[in-house]
Amino acid sequence: MIKVEHLSKHFGKIKAVDGISFQVQEHENLILLGTSGCGKTTTLKMINRLIEPSAGKIAIDGKNIFDQSPEVLRRGIGYVLQNNGLFPHYTVAENISVVPQLLKWDKKRTEKRVEELLEKLHLSKDCLHVYPNELSGGQQQRVGLARALVADPPVLLMDEPFGALDNVTRAKIHVEFKALDELKRKTIIMVTHDVQEAFELGDRICLMDKGKIVQCGTPSELLFNPHNNFVKGFLAHQRLQLEFKTIRLRDIWKWLPPQLSKGGAFDLSWDVILWDVLEQFKFNASETVNITNKENKEEKSASFEQLMSAFYQYKKQEAHE
Amino acid sequence: MNEQQQTLWDFMRQQSDKLWEQTIQHIGLTFISLFIAVLIGLPLGIFITRRKQFSGAILGIAGVLQTIPSIALLGFMIPVLGIGAKPAIAALLLYALLPIIRNTYTGIIGVDAAVKEAAVAMGMSKWQVLVKVELPLAMPVIFAGIRTATVITVGVATLASYIAAGGLGEFIFGGISLNNTNMILAGAIPAALLAILFDFLLSRLQKLNIQKLKTAAATLPLLLILLSSFYFLPDAYGTKLKAGFTPEFMGRQDGNVGLQSKYGLKIHTVVISDAVMYKAAYEKQLDVISGYSTDGRLKAYGLVILDDDKHIFPPYYAALIIREDALKKFPELEKTLNLLSGKINDSIMTALNYKTDYLHQSPERVAKDFLVSNKLWKPEQSGSDGMVRIGSKIFGEQYILANIYSMLIKGYTNYGVATKTGLGGTKICFDALTNNQIDFYPEYTGTGLLAILHPSPKTIDSLTPSPDATYNYVRDEFKKKYNIKWLKPIGFNNSYALMMRRSQAKELNIKTILNLKRYLESR
Ligand SMILES: Nc1ncnc2c1ncn2[C@@H]1O[C@H](COP(=O)(O)OP(=O)(O)OP(=O)(O)O)[C@@H](O)[C@H]1O
Ligand SMILES: [Mg+2]
Numbered sequence: 001m002i003k004v005e006h007l008s009k010h011f012g013k014i015k016a017v018d019g020i021s022f023q024v025q026e027h028e029n030l031i032l033l034g035t036s037g038c039g040k041t042t043t044l045k046m047i048n049r050l051i052e053p054s055a056g057k058i059a060i061d062g063k064n065i066f067d068q069s070p071e072v073l074r075r076g077i078g079y080v081l082q083n084n085g086l087f088p089h090y091t092v093a094e095n096i097s098v099v100p101q102l103l104k105w106d107k108k109r110t111e112k113r114v115e116e117l118l119e120k121l122h123l124s125k126d127c128l129h130v131y132p133n134e135l136s137g138g139q140q141q142r143v144g145l146a147r148a149l150v151a152d153p154p155v156l157l158m159d160e161p162f163g164a165l166d167n168v169t170r171a172k173i174h175v176e177f178k179a180l181d182e183l184k185r186k187t188i189i190m191v192t193h194d195v196q197e198a199f200e201l202g203d204r205i206c207l208m209d210k211g212k213i214v215q216c217g218t219p220s221e222l223l224f225n226p227h228n229n230f231v232k233g234f235l236a237h238q239r240l241q242l243e244f245k246t247i248r249l250r251d252i253w254k255w256l257p258p259q260l261s262k263g264g265a266f267d268l269s270w271d272v273i274l275w276d277v278l279e280q281f282k283f284n285a286s287e288t289v290n291i292t293n294k295e296n297k298e299e300k301s302a303s304f305e306q307l308m309s310a311f312y313q314y315k316k317q318e319a320h321e
Numbered sequence: 322m323n324e325q326q327q328t329l330w331d332f333m334r335q336q337s338d339k340l341w342e343q344t345i346q347h348i349g350l351t352f353i354s355l356f357i358a359v360l361i362g363l364p365l366g367i368f369i370t371r372r373k374q375f376s377g378a379i380l381g382i383a384g385v386l387q388t389i390p391s392i393a394l395l396g397f398m399i400p401v402l403g404i405g406a407k408p409a410i411a412a413l414l415l416y417a418l419l420p421i422i423r424n425t426y427t428g429i430i431g432v433d434a435a436v437k438e439a440a441v442a443m444g445m446s447k448w449q450v451l452v453k454v455e456l457p458l459a460m461p462v463i464f465a466g467i468r469t470a471t472v473i474t475v476g477v478a479t480l481a482s483y484i485a486a487g488g489l490g491e492f493i494f495g496g497i498s499l500n501n502t503n504m505i506l507a508g509a510i511p512a513a514l515l516a517i518l519f520d521f522l523l524s525r526l527q528k529l530n531i532q533k534l535k536t537a538a539a540t541l542p543l544l545l546i547l548l549s550s551f552y553f554l555p556d557a558y559g560t561k562l563k564a565g566f567t568p569e570f571m572g573r574q575d576g577n578v579g580l581q582s583k584y585g586l587k588i589h590t591v592v593i594s595d596a597v598m599y600k601a602a603y604e605k606q607l608d609v610i611s612g613y614s615t616d617g618r619l620k621a622y623g624l625v626i627l628d629d630d631k632h633i634f635p636p637y638y639a640a641l642i643i644r645e646d647a648l649k650k651f652p653e654l655e656k657t658l659n660l661l662s663g664k665i666n667d668s669i670m671t672a673l674n675y676k677t678d679y680l681h682q683s684p685e686r687v688a689k690d691f692l693v694s695n696k697l698w699k700p701e702q703s704g705s706d707g708m709v710r711i712g713s714k715i716f717g718e719q720y721i722l723a724n725i726y727s728m729l730i731k732g733y734t735n736y737g738v739a740t741k742t743g744l745g746g747t748k749i750c751f752d753a754l755t756n757n758q759i760d761f762y763p764e765y766t767g768t769g770l771l772a773i774l775h776p777s778p779k780t781i782d783s784l785t786p787s788p789d790a791t792y793n794y795v796r797d798e799f800k801k802k803y804n805i806k807w808l809k810p811i812g813f814n815n816s817y818a819l820m821m822r823r824s825q826a827k828e829l830n831i832k833t834i835l836n837l838k839r840y841l842e843s844r
Pocket of ligand 1: 011015035038040042043
């Protein structure tokens with residue numbers, strides 16, 4: 001668990017970070033979201049002491065990070081840089097082995113771990129002995145991630161890890177990212193300025209502006225309970241898409257009609273997000289889908305129109321709360 | 322052309338021992354200096370990446386050092402470090418410093434900030450960031466700096482021969498003063514080849530990929546040490562005394578060659594520039610030097626001349642040479658000019674030179690003081706009976722003489738005087754005389770013999786033991802060949818001479834070159 005209290009960083013007169021506080025629970029993925037220059041990177045770097053704060057406290061698992069030597073602290077925190085920052089003079093294998101080397105692992109153990117990670121991150125073994133500049137941007141990004149994960153640190157800090165990628169590759173990596181078992185055991189703080197990415201990957205999102213946190217909450221809290229117009233405005237032009245990605249079938253369950261006949265084209269769990277359901281209708285909007293309530297095994301089915309109507313009723317209700 | 326190459330090749334073969342020794346010294350000097358320069362420059366370069374506030378000052382100082390002319394820098398070194406290897410290495414390393422510091426600095430500063438940050442973020446200590454990330458990534462730039470430094474050092478190392486540190490400069494500067502093209506080339510070509518070779522080798526090293534560069538960087542210090550040790554290979558024999566001769570003296574028949582063949586003198590000898598030689602003798606860096614017998618520094622530094630028992634140094638009696646037609650045109654001239662004959666002996670000339678060279682008095686003042694104290698000075702007359710033109714070569718003694726004669730003519734005759742001083746070397750002066758540009762100038766019998774008349778070696782051998790025979794010979798030949806008259810000798814002899822410190826010569830009871838030889842051979 002990471003606890004940040006009243007953290008500030010001033011560069012001369014610029015208040016890059018201005019008295020922010022937040023917590024990240026164990027195994028949670030917290031996203032720092034905000035426009036360029038709002039202090040995301042600065043916040044992140046204070047957590048592994050790349051930048052010393054002007055004021056404030058940071059504790060990881062209850063331990064004040066300023067009581068430890070910065071080197072030891074950093075070896076226990078995985079860090080993925082904004083532009084991957086791979087060592088150009090090291091091969092992929094050497095790049096990934098940097099931290100194990102610093103931790104004085106024996107060679108066998110390091111090798112085994114590197115191979116294991118390559119497999120998990122879908123990098124071919126041929127990559128091991130090439131240099132970073134011979135890899136594609138997506139591959140470099142994965143190596144950067146592997147380097148951060150190799151010593152299995154409990155905490156992972158990621159600064160726009162997918163910033164430099166095209167949309168197709170990014171979408172692909174997002175899928176892999178969510179599926180990666182290694183990440184499920186980690187407490188992650190991830191910086192992005194991409195709202196979509198934040199909603200897709202984050203358990204909670206801290207929206208920042210001018211060094212301050214405007215709102216910190218789950219995606220649906222931000223979406224349906226914005227604290228102020230800034231939050232609303234920030235999400236406005238992608239709102240519909242975000243809603244589809246946030247709302248799950250279980251959320252609109254009560255507005256769906258009961259099953260009349262079992263004859264829908266697909267069977268879906270009620271944990272599926274609306275976005276994915278709509279994907280299914282891509283080719284045939286007149287179909288209906290079958291949905292199963294995981295708790296009591298009740299089944300319902302719905303057509304595209306019925307889903308949409310349930311969605312609007314849900315929103316109306318959220319807005320009234 | 323072909324013949325030229327042939328003879329160059331012959332020269333190099335003949336002198337292969339020396340050539341080899343000089344090349345080895347040159348390589349050694351270059352790499353010792355380079356090694357120390359890397360040892361100092363690299364940490365300094367790293368230091369200023371950490372303390373940027375010092376970068377301006379340190380790069381500035383290194384830059385200024387590099388603009389100091391090499392010879393001046395060598396000169397500054399002598400009072401502190403004496404002559405020989407130490408000051409040469411010190412000066413060379415100062416020149417090599419700038420490219421090394423600057424490239425280390427820019428190389429490290431140029432490492433991608435994101436990569437550095439990644440290294441810190443992985444938990445590397447400052448030292449680890451430096452050796453694992455910054456230095457390897459800056460290595461190509463640092464190598465380029467070392468490469469530049471190497472080429473500079475190979476070039477400047479030729480000047481080491483000025484202060485008795487050896488190297489290929491001995492041939493180059495010896496060749497220049499002896500007007501011996503083969504000798505110059507025998508030094509210059511290997512020096513250029515060394516520069517090209519080292520540059521090429523280092524460029525190969527620089528192009529290696531980063532992986533291999535790691536091993537290359539590790540072997541470089543070893544290589545440098547190995548090459549540096551070359552310098553200490555020669556220098557095997559030493560004698561009780563140490564001699565320093567100019568490059569010119571080293572190569573001349575009436576110089577070191579004669580000392581060896583006619584006297585059989587064996588003395589540990591270093592080659593050194595005329596500019597620092599006297600001072601080095603004074604400071605006991607050298608015991609025996611080759612100098613000019615009337616040089617003012619003889620007096621300034623308390624040196625004495627050793628008698629030349631076997632007369633290997635031809636006499637260089639100074640006398641005026643004058644065109645016969647000028648004597649006719651100015652009938653009173655000869656009488657006036659001869660007022661001075663026999664008035665200036667070696668020690669007087671030395672003292673006069675001392676006044677201009679060391680007390681920095683003007684030649685006019687020295688000339689006037691001399692005439693006044695010899696009761697020869699008279700105030701100027703009208704100067705209306707035509708213009709006498711006096712020439713002089715481009716060094717102090719000749720300036721003084723030109724001024725003395727000018728004052729004599731103005732005081733004792735009605736002629737006016739135009740002086741054309743600073744006419745370069747013998748050839749320029751003599752050509753000016755024969756072409757009726759000047760009427761007379763002071764010349765030396767030995768120069769007249771060797772540089773103008775060029776008689777056969779046999780004639781030279783028969784003449785040089787006797788100053789009078791030499792004088793008579795040049796007088797008769799000049800008259801015959803050029804219709805130029807040698808006036809009576811002024812009285813001093815400015816020839817080559819071996820010199821020692823007065824105190825040491827007295828202590829060891831050495832008065833002549835044979836005494837010196839005997840002392841060296843005694844146990
Ligand atoms: N070393 C520094 N010196 C001075 N000002 C700085 C420094 N680092 C950051 N800043 C300023 O602090 C503010 C926050 O910077 P920060 O890098 O944290 O922004 P960011 O949210 O990560 O932006 P981006 O999305 O563009 O990466 C900016 O105004 C920046 O100019
Ligand atoms: Mg940033």
